[in-house]
Amino acid sequence: MLVEGPEKKTVSSAVATFADISVSAQDVVNCSYSQWYNKFSSYTYTKAEILRPVPIEFINYLLSDDIILPKDEQGSSLFQKVELNSDNEYSDWEEEEDDDADADADEDKDLSNKASPTSTFPSFHQKIKDAIQRLGGKVAPKLNWTSPQDATWMMMNNTMECHNATELYLLLKSSDYINHDIGHAFECVTEGPQNVPEGFEYELVLRKWFDINPSMEFRCFVRDRQLIAISPRDLNYYTFMKDFENEIVDKIDLFFDSVLLPKFDSNSFAFDVYIPKPLTTVYLVDVNPFARQTDSLLFSWNELATMKSDDDGPLFRKVEQANSGRFASRAHSQNQVPKEIVDASLDTEALVELAQGWDKMMKKEDGD
Structure with missing residues (x-):
């Protein structure tokens, strides 16, 4: 890849050093969405709603390892059952077994018996749903600084476009960028402690979706x-x-x-x-x-x-x-899936071989 740049200069044989970049905690805070949006909202391309403060229960949910999503969103594509057809039926290399179907049914039953993940932040959950509706039913989420662009591969449309809270939660929970906002945003600070400043609040930003x-x-x-x-x-x-x-x-x-x-x-x-x-x-x-x-x-x-x-x-x-x-x-893509899957996605035959190998490995483990 060729890029424009400054003319070549003679490089010294001395060991290269990284130049210092001074960053204060206030500099990081100043870039938080709510700090600048009100000043410059008339110059933005789309309307946004800022929900703050974000309850600690919601932060804990985003940081939890489990991806358990609420099922109170009617019509969400995430919970639609797939109809088998000639395009998605892999009958040439996979056979359904009754035992597998029973196991899936038991797993679904166990999940349905668990409390909804939003039970710890019901009021905030409702605020999110209301904001999505006010913004026309399609939003792109972010926290104070970062959008979950690295997690769009989890979405049916491969974008950050969310139609309901369930899709929004899946996008946020799957993103390393969001995790960085929560736990590492102030690590770049060069003066004083690198902890979250006293009184700082996390915020959830919902921007009206636009192409x-x-x-x-x-x-x-x-x-x-x-x-x-x-x-x-x-x-x-x-x-x-x-x-x-x-x-x-x-x-x-x-x-x-x-x-x-x-x-x-x-x-x-x-x-x-x-x-x-x-x-x-x-x-x-x-x-x-x-x-x-x-x-x-x-x-x-x-x-x-x-x-x-x-x-x-x-x-x-x-x-x-x-x-x-x-x-x-x-x-x-470095934040998404194993390299083998990325490589296989570029080659249909390789993708089938990968799926076959995975299926055989899972059956072998079940038999052990």
Whole structure:
């Protein structure tokens, strides 16, 4: 994958060191959704509702190992029984057995006898359901900083679009990014203790679902109150990008100077924007700390921490050449499933072989 960047420079033979990046607890708090949404809501692309504080019972549920979902959502695709047909019936390599059916029935009965996981936070559960309805019945969830993009493989539509609380819980519980928000968000702090600040509250953000063109979403890096770098969020090659590069940079630079710089409280941060065609409006999508825990995309953090600001504007870096290898590995796939399954998903025969091998192994274990 080829990218634009600064000219090559002579590299010293000395041992490379990572540049320090100073991050305060307040910097992290400033990037929490509720801290900036009210200031800039008129510049966002979609409406959002922020539910806070999040009860500790809900946090404990998200962190628990079991994925037990409430079944009070009528019509949820997660609980629809699959009708066997020629497309999904693997009769050529698998035979149903009565014992297996009985075991499944017993397991379903055991689960149905368990208390609903929402019994410890019924009021908050109802707030979530009500908010989803107010937002039109389709939302994308996140906590203070992070969206569960790494867990979309668990969803029927392979997106963060949730139609009910049950789908929302599955998405949140399956996400390592959400787990990071809860337990590790302040580990990037370089001064003082790295614990959650006193009085800090977790929040659940529900944004009204909208479809966007991923090629027009950009991450922008601000250091010491100067916009220094811009990278596309989607790291695929787009032929049109070169034609619009200067216009995109100018629009983002103006948005930063006129909207974010006067009101955002941190000196250094990263922000995401969406610029739909015809490139007349810049929408704020998210704000993240200027810290190594934030994805730097086409830049390295050492580069961002040391690059000199340019009077001509921020450095815009884009993918310069199509890279077929990029499509063989989906974004966030490292957070999803074992590599063997990812590899097999690219080859139908390999997928069948994997399923056969798994079936044989399970039957062998049952026989032991």
